[in-house]
Amino acid sequence: MTFEPTLEFAAHLDAQDPLRLFRSRFHIPLTPEGQEAVYFCGNSLGLQPRTARAAAEEQFASWEKRAVEGHFLGNDPWMHYHETLAEATGRVVGAKPLEVVVMNNLTVNLHLLLLTFYRPTATRYKVLMEGGAFPSDQYALESQVTLHGLDPNDAIVELVPRPGEHTLRTEDIEATIRELGDSLATIILGGINYYTGQVFDMAAITRAGHAVGATVGFDLAHAAGNIELHLHDWDVDFACWCSYKYLNSGPGGTSGVFVHERFAHSPELPRLAGWWGHDASERFQMKKGFRPMPGAAGWQLSNSQVFPMALHRAALAVVDEAGGIPALRQKSELLTAYLEFLIKRLNLPASRLEIITPTDPAQRGCQLSILVHEGGRALFDHLVAAGIIGDWREPNVIRLAPVPLYNSFQDVQRVGQVLADWAGV
Template sequence: MSSALLDPTHAAALDAADPLAAFRAEFLFPNGPNGQPVAYFCGNSLGLQPKATRAALDAELTNWAELAVEGHFHGTAPWMHSHGPLAEASAPVVGALPHEVVIMNGLSVNLHLLLVSFYRPAGARYKVLMEGGAFPSDQYAIETQARLHGLDPDDAIVELVPRPGEHTLRTEDIAVKIAELGDSLATVLLGGLNYYTGQVFDMAAITAAGHAVGATVGFDLAHAAGNVPLHLHDWDVDFACWCTYKYLNSGPGGIAGAYIHERFANRPDLLRLAGWWGQEPAERFQMKKGFRPTPGADGWLLSNSPVLLLAPLRASLDLVARAGGMATLRAKSEPLTAYLESLIRALNLPADQLEIITPADPAQRGCQLSVLVHQRGRELFDYLAARGVVADWREPNVIRLSPVPLYNSFEDVRRAGAAMHDFFAAG
């Protein structure tokens, strides 16, 4: 490996020129085996805790203690309206209009709620197109939604697989499959960023192809939201959902988000599962029969908001806004990830020993690099952990490393590269 790439002064110079470097101090890092803060590359699974999180939670606990039920109507952020500002703060992250976004539930719950509305098999149009080996949330949701409609999942679900010898899907192959399914295709559901390979799909092209054959198109953005710039409204995406505990740092099991394009904002006829918090606000407390949905994404709300789950997300979204939003984060993410890629490629290992399966094109990836380790993969993962490098293991032999621009430094990346170099140098 090039000694220049591993030179601490090289990483230090990159960090000195980083306009986001100060945000690292806004997060809490666990200590590693040597008692020093770890180099944390597992934001693709759980983001680090912002230091502001505790104060945000304490403020709500204080409101509860001092105001009790009156906290719904009084205080600095009355609970009755607490989800609205979070939709406004989340909309720029996913490229949506504020009334197209709602913060609620967990990702899998939101996915099911959206599929009730946007997977409406009828007659010969009943197929669902998704990527093969999709994250279980998507697999199980589609399987059980098909059964809910009396369909055989093996018949209703069509899975996309890469060409022989390739690890990722080509946009042209996705478009061809959509056209081939034609009038039989009801819904396209893909992960906007594939959790396993780290590939970002061309969501604009896929949406256009799906609409051309009359299908609805949605994306699970669990690994995309807060990681890559998104433009859901401009791309004309019908629906999407995401969790917030990965790149949006809302804490384990944090609240999720959903997007519904504004063309459906005033469609009370659109079938959905209803709850009282989705009722027209002027009628919500009249407690009478007859569901009349709130216009926009709020019409999919079921329950009043879990305030103690909203507080951590608010603290994290404040950091994203202070940092300059997704464009600024992306401007750091690309060179940060490229540095990690260069360190891994500089190991000069044959592809039958180690290969990066994430696309090399920055436009087709976020900050995650998935490394397929054909030999001694688990040994490498454990070695990294012993060196204070926190990565993510995916069976059977993939290590995911995700340098997050809000809190990872170029020195963190150098540490990971040095540990990998030492592992393979030792034989």
């Protein structure tokens, strides 16, 4: 498609957009002047679906009317509430319902999974992660390694780009995996790097990891709801993600877990055990001796967080109504390409401003990370003053994420115009 920078062209694209009406399904934040903001920060926190409040109110009503009996009575008894999320969750990440469960928060789930899938020995103890991973992942891995009596400086191997490059090459990741060989216990990468917006080739990385005998997992915080995932078909061992970014399920929203079905009936796998992960047919017998539920549900600890899950279920329903991730991805690629076009047409030298997110649509989601070498914070403040909500990351990166469910091509054109005004184009 040949893009044009005009508002008329953007309006034409919006008129043709089959998802254009879904914007009205969300609350758009307002500027101090009372106008709708251009919200390009869904990579930090997604917007509130208009159905979320009613979903929570339904559970408030059940609590009010039934109290403890809400676990067993009503349209969606709390005893089985997590099960109502399995099919929709599986569609988001390309998994079978048996392979997913919604529970806890992201870093808690990462720890629970690492306790199972990082089992170092005297010779196979290395962990591979990307350099500059989100700090929470770094802290989690450091503490997991330390729990096993190992030195993080020795056990954790970080992938870094080639000199002069901002992102990792798949062939370099694969080469590092081969070099580590029998010493590599576990690979844990972000499916999308939060800073650069790079999508990793998860299928290739999983194949390479399995070829040397390592377990392979992904933190999908920036991938779930953003790109198409096929965790089952890619043969990924484990994964976890949050629900408050592209899945629009509220601040601190509940998290999702994936465990491949080949582990579904392996009760001998080491794990931290809790009541809700125990065989449901025996749960209320209150016996000693943990017997895990089949599948990912066997990693649960406590009973369902019903209110966060109610918000999440409402948000997942909007994704399904829009046609699922494939439909969102189709629009997302066009939105992001349009934003890229508007930034590149500024013709600014890389010494002043450059996009560090890959140009290849297969290697990025809806986020573009802009490296501003001089005056980055001033540019970010300029965007904010113009009613554009993006994200600032130290020391000099602005992240902009046009989200297909609620952002329009006119939003993108507006951002491009503000950047052009700043650049004097």
